Structure formats: C-alpha cells, structure tokens
Amino acid sequence: xxxxxLGFGHVGRMLASILSSEQNVHHKIRQLDATxxxxxxxxxxxxxxxxxxxxxxxxxxxxxxGGFLPTAAGSKPRSALEAVESVxxxxxxxxxxxxxxxxxxxxxxxxxAALRRSKHVVCANKGPLAFAYQELRGLARSxxxxxxxxxxxxxxxxxxxxxxxxxxxxxVKALSGILNSTxxxxxxxxxxxxxxxxxVEHAQQAGFAERQPRHDLEGWDAAAKICVLWNALADANITxxxxxxxxxxxxxxxxxxxxxxxxxxxxxxARAWTEAGRPRAVVRPEEIPLSDPLSVVSGTGAALRIETxxxxxxxxxxxxxxxxxxxxxxxNDLLLVSEAATP
Amino acid sequence: xxxxxLGFGHVGRMLASILSSEQNVHHKIRQLDATxxxxxxxxxxxxxxxxxxxxxxxxxxxxxxGGFLPTAAGSKPRSALEAVESVxxxxxxxxxxxxxxxxxxxxxxxxxAALRRSKHVVCANKGPLAFAYQELRGLARSxxxxxxxxxxxxxxxxxxxxxxxxxxxxxVKALSGILNSTxxxxxxxxxxxxxxxxxVEHAQQAGFAERQPRHDLEGWDAAAKICVLWNALADANITxxxxxxxxxxxxxxxxxxxxxxxxxxxxxxARAWTEAGRPRAVVRPEEIPLSDPLSVVSGTGAALRIETxxxxxxxxxxxxxxxxxxxxxxxNDLLLVSEAATP
Numbered sequence: 144x145x146x147x148x149l150g151f152g153h154v155g156r157m158l159a160s161i162l163s164s165e166q167n168v169h170h171k172i173r174q175l176d177a178t179x180x181x182x183x184x185x186x187x188x189x190x191x192x193x194x195x196x197x198x199x200x201x202x203x204x205x206x207x208x209g210g211f212l213p214t215a216a217g218s219k220p221r222s223a224l225e226a227v228e229s230v231x232x233x234x235x236x237x238x239x240x241x242x243x244x245x246x247x248x249x250x251x252x253x254x255x256a257a258l259r260r261s262k263h264v265v266c267a268n269k270g271p272l273a274f275a276y277q278e279l280r281g282l283a284r285s286x287x288x289x290x291x292x293x294x295x296x297x298x299x300x301x302x303x304x305x306x307x308x309x310x311x312x313x314x315v316k317a318l319s320g321i322l323n324s325t326x327x328x329x330x331x332x333x334x335x336x337x338x339x340x341x342x343v344e345h346a347q348q349a350g351f352a353e354r355q356p357r358h359d360l361e362g363w364d365a366a367a368k369i370c371v372l373w374n375a376l377a378d379a380n381i382t383x384x385x386x387x388x389x390x391x392x393x394x395x396x397x398x399x400x401x402x403x404x405x406x407x408x409x410x411x412x413a414r415a416w417t418e419a420g421r422p423r424a425v426v427r428p429e430e431i432p433l434s435d436p437l438s439v440v441s442g443t444g445a446a447l448r449i450e451t452x453x454x455x456x457x458x459x460x461x462x463x464x465x466x467x468x469x470x471x472x473x474x475n476d477l478l479l480v481s482e483a484a485t486p
Numbered sequence: 487x488x489x490x491x492l493g494f495g496h497v498g499r500m501l502a503s504i505l506s507s508e509q510n511v512h513h514k515i516r517q518l519d520a521t522x523x524x525x526x527x528x529x530x531x532x533x534x535x536x537x538x539x540x541x542x543x544x545x546x547x548x549x550x551x552g553g554f555l556p557t558a559a560g561s562k563p564r565s566a567l568e569a570v571e572s573v574x575x576x577x578x579x580x581x582x583x584x585x586x587x588x589x590x591x592x593x594x595x596x597x598x599a600a601l602r603r604s605k606h607v608v609c610a611n612k613g614p615l616a617f618a619y620q621e622l623r624g625l626a627r628s629x630x631x632x633x634x635x636x637x638x639x640x641x642x643x644x645x646x647x648x649x650x651x652x653x654x655x656x657x658v659k660a661l662s663g664i665l666n667s668t669x670x671x672x673x674x675x676x677x678x679x680x681x682x683x684x685x686v687e688h689a690q691q692a693g694f695a696e697r698q699p700r701h702d703l704e705g706w707d708a709a710a711k712i713c714v715l716w717n718a719l720a721d722a723n724i725t726x727x728x729x730x731x732x733x734x735x736x737x738x739x740x741x742x743x744x745x746x747x748x749x750x751x752x753x754x755x756a757r758a759w760t761e762a763g764r765p766r767a768v769v770r771p772e773e774i775p776l777s778d779p780l781s782v783v784s785g786t787g788a789a790l791r792i793e794t795x796x797x798x799x800x801x802x803x804x805x806x807x808x809x810x811x812x813x814x815x816x817x818n819d820l821l822l823v824s825e826a827a828t829p
Contacts, residue, residue: 171655293652300800301652308651309636309644311821312514313814436803439779453814457643460779460801471656471796478654 144481147181147230147262149223149253150238154267154294155182156202157470158236163198172474175481181230183223185239185249188212191219193231224249227256234480236473237266243363243383247274258282258290263484265476267294267469273367274382276374289483291476292375296322296368297445298464299472304479305459306376306449313451315376317416320447321440322368324464325352325359326391326411330428331441333399334408339392351443361390362411362426369413369424376449377415379422386413386424394428406433410440436460487824490524490573490605492566492596493581497610497637498525499545500813501579506541515817518824524573526566528582528592531555534562536574567592570599577823579816580609586706586726590617601625601633608819610637610812616710617725619717632826634819635718639665639711640788641807642815647822648802649719649792656794658719660759663790664783665711667807668695668702669734669754673771674784676742677751682735694786704733705754705769712756712767719792720758722765729756729767737771749776753783779803 148155162177178195187210190196204211220226227235235257239250247270254271257264259282266272271279272292283290293303297320306315321327325346332342343360346352358364366386373379391411402409407430415424431438436458440446446460461468491498505520521538530553533539547554563569570578578600582593590613597614600607602625609615614622615635626633636646640663649658664670668689675685686703689695701707709729716722734754745752750773758767774781779801783789789803804811 175655299797301648304652305644305648305802308822309647309818311818311825312518434782434784436779436782436805439777439782441777453817454642454811455807456805458801458803458805459648460803462779462799462801464798468797474796475652475654479651482654 144175144177144234144477145232146177146179146234146236146477147183147226147232148179148236148238149183149227150240151182151184151187151205152238152240153466154469154473155238156205157466158238158473159198159202161470161474163202171478175477177477180232181226182211183226184210185223189219189221189226191230224252224256227253228260232262234263234265234477236477237264237268237271238473239268241268241270241358241364241367243270243358243367247271251275254279255282258286258288261286261288263289263480264291265473265480266290266292267473269295269367269371272374273370276371277380289480291479292371293476294469294472295371297447297459297461299468299470299475300445300459300461300464301472301475302372302447302459303375304475310449310451310454313453315449315451317414317450318369318372318376318447319412319414319437320369320445321410321437322413322445322447323359323365323411324443324445325356326365327440327444328352328442329360330391330394330399330409330411333394333396334403336396336400338396339394360392362388365411365413365426366424369415369426372447373415373422373424377417377422381422381424385422386426388426389428391428402430407431408438410437412437487518487520487577487820488575489520489522489577489579489820490526490569490575491522491579491581492526492570493583494525494527494530494548495581495583496809497812497816498581499548500809501581501816502541502545504813504817506545514821518820520820523575524569525554526569527553528566532562532564532569534573567595567599570596571603575605577606577608577820579820580607580611580614581816582611584611584613584701584707584710586613586701586710590614594618597622598625601629601631604629604631606632606823607634608816608823609633609635610816612638612710612714615717616713619714620723632823634822635714636819637812637815638714640790640802640804642811642813642818643788643802643804643807644815644818645715645790645802646718647818653792653794653796656796658792658794660757660793661712661715661719661790662755662757662780663712663788664753664780665756665788665790666702666705666708666754667786667788668699669708670783670787671695671785672703673734673737673742673752673754676737676739677746679739679743681739682737703735705731708754708756708769709767712758712769715790716758716765716767720760720765724765724767728765729769731769732771734771745773750774751781753780755780
C-alpha cells in the first residue's frame with residue numbers, strides 16, 4: 144500500500160514511528176506493508192521516493208532540522224495539492240491542521256483531488272468532513288473508494304467504527320459529548336482556582352493546547368467535531384457555521400468553583416439532534432450533574448453518548464488519550480482500507 | 487434468511503416483536519427478510535413452519551397460553567437438539583438461559599450441532615462461549631460460518647463489534663468492568679439502607695433479577711461474561727471455573743454505606759489480564775474511587791474498560807439498558823450474517 148502523507152506534526156511523526164518500528168510485534172501492522180512515497184508539509188518542505196521513503200531517516204532529518212531539505216525546483220511537486228494530483232499512491236493520509244477560517248481548506252481540496260483520482264482517503268483533519276461531508280461522501284461512493292476519518296474525533300477512539308458496525312439497522316437520534324480536551328482541562332484547572340490564562344498556559348506547556356487556543360476556547364473545535372459526527376452518523380450535511388456556539392471565555396474560576404460546590408461541574412458540551420425534521424447542533428458550557436457519566440470526564444478525557452431509535456443510549460469514553468491514540472486511529476483506518484482491498 | 491429460534495423468553499419475544507412489526511420503519515431490518523421456521527422452547531412447547539411462522543400469532547399464543555400447543559408426536563422434532571439437527575434453516579438463534587452447573591449445556595450442544603451442519607450461529611446465551619470458546623470458534627472457522635454473540639455481555643451494547651472493527655492491529659492486554667446489573671442494583675439499594683434480601687426482591691419485582699439470584703449474587707454471571715469477553719478479545723480459552731470469584735453475599739448495608747461515605751462505592755468488578763504469560767480473571771466486590779468512570783455505573787447500567795498495547799484505555803458504557811438492547815444485539819448480529827452472505 145503506497146501512502147502519500149500530508150502533514151508531519153505530532154500525529155504524522157507518531158504514525159511514521161509506528162510504521163518504521165523494526166521490532167514491530169504487530170502482525171497486522173506488518174501485514175499492512177505500507178510504503179510512504181511522499182511526505183508533504185505545508186511549511187517545512189517535503190520528501191518523495193516512489194520506492195518508499197526511509198521513515199527512520201525522515202524522522203531523524205525532521206528532528207535535527209525541523210523540516211525537510213528544499214526540493215530541487217521543477218523536479219518534484221512543490222505544493223501539497225500538486226503532490227495529491229501527480230504522485231503515484233494508493234491512499235492519501237491527510238494530517239494537516241483544522242482551518243475554520245478557510246472552510247476546511249486547503250485540506251478539503253486535497254481530499255477532493257485524491258477522490259477524483261480514485262484514491263482512498265484517510266483523514267485526521269476535521270475540516271473537510273465538517274464543511275463538505277456529503278460532497279466528499281458522494282465522490283468516494285462514485286469512485287468506490289474508502290473515505291475514513293476515525294481520528295477526527297476523540298483522538299482515534301473507534302467512534303465511527305462503532306457506529307458503522309455496532310448500530311446496524313439503527314437510526315441515530317441524538318449525540319452529546321465532551322469532545323474538546325483543552326476546555327475540559329482549563330475548566331478543571333479553574334475549579335482548582337487557576338485563572339483562564341494560566342490554565343491555558345498549563346495546557347500549552349503540557350503540549351495538548353494549540354499555541355492559538357481561540358478555536359478551542361470559543362468552541363470552534365468542538366463545533367467542527369460535532370459536525371463530523373452528526374454528518375457521518377446521521378447522514379447529514381451541517382457545517383460549523385450551523386452550530387449554535389458559545390465558548391468558555393466568560394467562565395471565571397469563581398463560576399467554575401461555585402458549580403462544583405453544587406455538585407454540577409461545568410463542561411463544554413456538544414450536542415446534535417433532529418428537531419422538527421431539521422438538524423440542530425449546539426456547543427455550550429453546561430452544568431453536568433454527578434449522576435451523568437459525562438461529569439467524570441476530566442483532564443484530556445472525552446466522552447460521547449449515542450442515542451438511537453433501536454437501543455438505549457450507549458457511551459464511549461476515553462480517560463487520558465494521547466497522540467498515540469490519534470496515530471492508531473489512522474492506522475486502524477489504513478488496516479480497514481487494506482482489508483477491503485484484499486478480497 | 488431462515489431462522490431457527492431456541493428460547494422464547496423476554497429476549498426472544500422482543501426479537502419476534504421487532505421482526506414482525508408491520509410498521510417497521512427500519513430499512514435494514516426489512517432488508518433482512520427474516521423467516522422464522524422454528525421456535526423451540528425448553529419447557530413450553532415448539533412451533534414449526536418451513537414457510538415461516540406468523541410471529542404475531544406466536545406471540546399471541548404465548549401470551550394467552552404461556553407456551554405453544556403440544557406438537558403431534560412423530561411428525562416434528564421434539565427437543566431443541568433434534569430441531570437443530572433436522573430442521574432446514576440458515577441461522578441458529580440460541581436464546582436459552584445460562585447454565586453454569588451443566589457447563590453451558592444444553593446450549594453448547596445446540597451450537598456444536600448447528601456449526602457441524604454448517605449453519606450460522608447467533609447466540610445470546612453466555613454458556614457455550616464461556617465454556618468452550620475455542621472449540622466453537624474452530625468449528626465456525628472450518629465451516630466458514632459466522633459465530634456471533636453480541637448480546638452475551640452488556641445487553642447488546644456493541645462490545646464485540648467494537649473490538650473486531652475498532653481495534654485492528656491491537657492486542658487486548660486487560661479488561662475490567664461492571665457487568666452484572668443485579669449486583670449493581672442490589673449494592674445501590676444497600677447504600678440506601680435496604681437489606682440484601684429486600685434489594686433482591688426489588689430487583690425481581692423490577693424484572694431484571696432472576697427468580698434464583700444465586701448466579702448473580704455469587705458472581706457466576708459476571709464470571710461467565712468476563713470469560714466470553716476475554717476468550718473473544720484475547721483469543722483465550724478460560725471457563726468460569728478458572729475465575730477467582732467472590733460475590734456480594736457478605737456485603738451488608740453498613741459496609742456499603744461506609745464505603746460510600748468514604749467516596750468509594752462498592753461494585754462487583756470483573757477483571758481479566760495476562761500475568762506471566764497466563765490468563766488471569768477475577769470477579770470480586772471492589773471499592774471504586776469517584777474519579778474512576780466505573781463509579782458512575784448504577785441501576786441496571788454496565789461498563790467495560792478495554793486496555794490494549796496500541797491505545798490508551800477506552801470505555802464503553804450503558805446507562806439503563808433493557809431487554810430491547812439485548813434483542814437489538816441479536817438483530818445486529820443477524821444483519822452482519824446477512825451482509826457477509828451478500829457479496
């Protein structure tokens with residue numbers, strides 16, 4: 144399986160490290176027989192080798208230089224889109240970061256171009272699925288290719304897999320979850336008396352908050368996630384602009400502490416459901432009673448409640464996910480592509 | 487798809503009611519095109535019709551008489567095993583109740599006989615999978631038939647489906663969960679001051695505790711469940727007799743209340759893991775700190791934590807499952823059989 148990898152941040156490097164591990168004990172991962180033929184970053188250069196890049200060398204080069212050496216002009220595609228459109232590969236793995244401002248671009252164009260070339264797509268970037276789900280789904284269907292995105296939500300916990308395989312015959316009626324770890328962490332810290340800004344600083348030092356945490360704190364990240372979930376699980380087509388959204392920037396330590404004192408901690412909750420035949424989605428801070436399993440979510444944890452017409456609600460929960468989980472979510476998708484391709 | 491149904495208790499009747507629903511809005515369930523050619527109970531008679539039993543009539547007959555009319559001697563198989571061995575069907579749906587004393591029998595013999603005849607098996611009875619997992623798995627593999635049992639654990643919440651599809655390439659390292667609702671309910675009631683016997687009576691009145699609650703209270707039910715889980719998820723072959731087991735009969739309201747006062751409610755926890763290359767499984771009452779999501783499980787809820795070598799732990803949780811969920815677990819398995827059969 145020839146992979147074109149877009150993005151080489153934490154997740155990309157973890158994936159490369161798993162795929163390149165010499166002592167890889169995982170039978171199935173070895174069976175994947177993955178060859179990375181290109182690594183393209185948006186700002187730190189690119190690498191190509193039609194016979195397979197040495198991932199160990201790529202990791203070492205990136206570690207030392209913070210990027211790849213400039214490519215000789217003219218000989219190789221210089222942009223990610225050019226690479227998607229011209230390199231010879233089987234699966235596009237899109238790991239660039241979410242852009243709300245640009246409506247999921249440039250990742251959306253990468254996915255479109257790959258699907259139009261009848262390539263499989265594994266995407267960890269929420270943007271394209273949050274902004275253009277039905278279009279991409281349609282492209283994938285018409286070219287009979289896989290469009291998988293397990294790592295867009297809950298760091299690779301198998302939420303989409305669960306819905307595809309475990310809820311056959313059911314219609315998803317409502318979703319509710321705590322999907323953004325920065326706000327959960329910040330709210331937990333405020334409960335202990337820290338200010339918003341110092342809590343954000345802690346989260347950045349711990350490595351899971353973005354340098355620009357606005358997307359997290361204002362609820363855009365959670366909004367994008369609930370869109371991907373609702374689009375995929377309820378076959379809808381909402382975008383983050385359809386989500387009624389309020390963030391946590393108005394919450395103070397006093398408010399957070401007072402809520403905890405009443406046994407109702409505040410968390411940023413994302414919800415989606417159908418109302419009068421139309422999809423509705425909301426992201427807002429809510430007080431959660433301790434009897435609700437969502438109230439246990441703390442630190443970098445996450446949880447999602449799925450309500451269907453056939454079963455009583457089920458929840459899937461992560462206690463302390465890391466970049467490892469996101470990388471394994473991508474790997475799980477790659478294994479599914481590989482299984483589907485092997486009759 | 488021609489179904490032979492063994493057992494017509496709460497789950498069997500709910501399944502029949504879903505399958506027979508005239509106003510069935512579920513596209514996929516209609517597509518299943520299920521024809522029940524036999525319903526065999528262990529004590530309440532049987533019904534056969536190679537062209538399909540009217541499930542509405544069967545439900546009505548059962549409601550009025552508490553069973554089916556005696557079959558004319560000689561003309562029809564009179565025992566479940568005879569039916570499994572002689573009736574013409576595609577899928578055996580085994581819904582009889584767990585027998586620890588008889589090592590999973592007679593359900594185990596039903597499954598063996600069906601798989602030897604190259605029939606698919608969907609089983610909600612824990613016994614056969616808890617006592618003879620590898621043998622049955624081997625029979626299913628060698629006849630290229632499906633052996634599915636989603637409803638054996640957590641009332642049909644898609645635990646096995648999640649493990650099959652969402653954890654590709656991972657090795658399951660440990661499981662821990664609260665899997666028996668009677669003990670959870672009884673412990674919750676004891677926290678409120680009720681005695682063990684009156685709590686059991688409540689649970690029986692509410693309809694989810696067995697008339698003979700010994701299996702639940704002594705941990706046999708949870709032991710059987712952790713065996714099915716560990717056997718299927720870790721490809722092992724343990725039986726309930728391999729489980730270090732202690733129940734909750736020695737817990738008093740005072741003990742339960744004192745634990746809650748220390749913010750560590752007692753729950754019956756089932757665990758399995760590998761130690762020095764050998765499987766270990768334990769069922770015992772444990773004090774659970776409130777920071778552990780398992781502590782939120784109350785009433786008829788259940789939860790399972792899955793630890794693998796690839797990802798940080800994930801949890802799947804049910805808040806208030808009912809017989810509806812168990813029946814839909816069986817249906818989800820039937821839909822998978824049907825999909826796998828349609829290329």
